[in-house]
Amino acid sequence: MPRPLGELEDAVMTRVWQWNRPVTVREVLEDLQQERSIAYTTVMTVMDNLHQKGWVRREVDGRAYRYTAVSTRAAYSAALMNEAWAQSDNPAAALVAFFGMMSQDQREALNDAIRLVQRDDNPLPAPPEEAGRDKGADGSEAQER
Numbered sequence: 001m002p003r004p005l006g007e008l009e010d011a012v013m014t015r016v017w018q019w020n021r022p023v024t025v026r027e028v029l030e031d032l033q034q035e036r037s038i039a040y041t042t043v044m045t046v047m048d049n050l051h052q053k054g055w056v057r058r059e060v061d062g063r064a065y066r067y068t069a070v071s072t073r074a075a076y077s078a079a080l081m082n083e084a085w086a087q088s089d090n091p092a093a094a095l096v097a098f099f100g101m102m103s104q105d106q107r108e109a110l111n112d113a114i115r116l117v118q119r120d121d122n123p124l125p126a127p128p129e130e131a132g133r134d135k136g137a138d139g140s141e142a143q144e145r
Contacts, residue, residue, distance in 0.1 A: 004080060005055075011035075012046050017073045022059065028043060061106035 005013055015028050029043045047067055050056045058065040088094035102110065 008046050024064050072116045083137045
């Protein structure tokens, strides 16, 4: 899991994710300048750092690069949540506390997500302690061969 993005890295990646197309440093700079005073070289350095960290890929376009996100914001958010959860000494309690902080809209989104992954055509993977065990027709564990 990569470490969380810094404030400026997040501002740059937000644009890359929102635009969902290859972007130049100049495009990101011009959009960022609507909110803050920032130099071209600063944005160029941040985008190069994001490339070195594996957040974006880049292709040469004339004398510049075009940058494209390697993954989505949703995947980034999921990785952050997973990392935070994995750090807990009591994952079940952490989940209960997290669910307690959720708004009604967030709980509905969670329920929607659970329904999506539990569809018959997309079952949840078996827990690690059950992975690799064969099940008989009646659902009982088959003897190891």
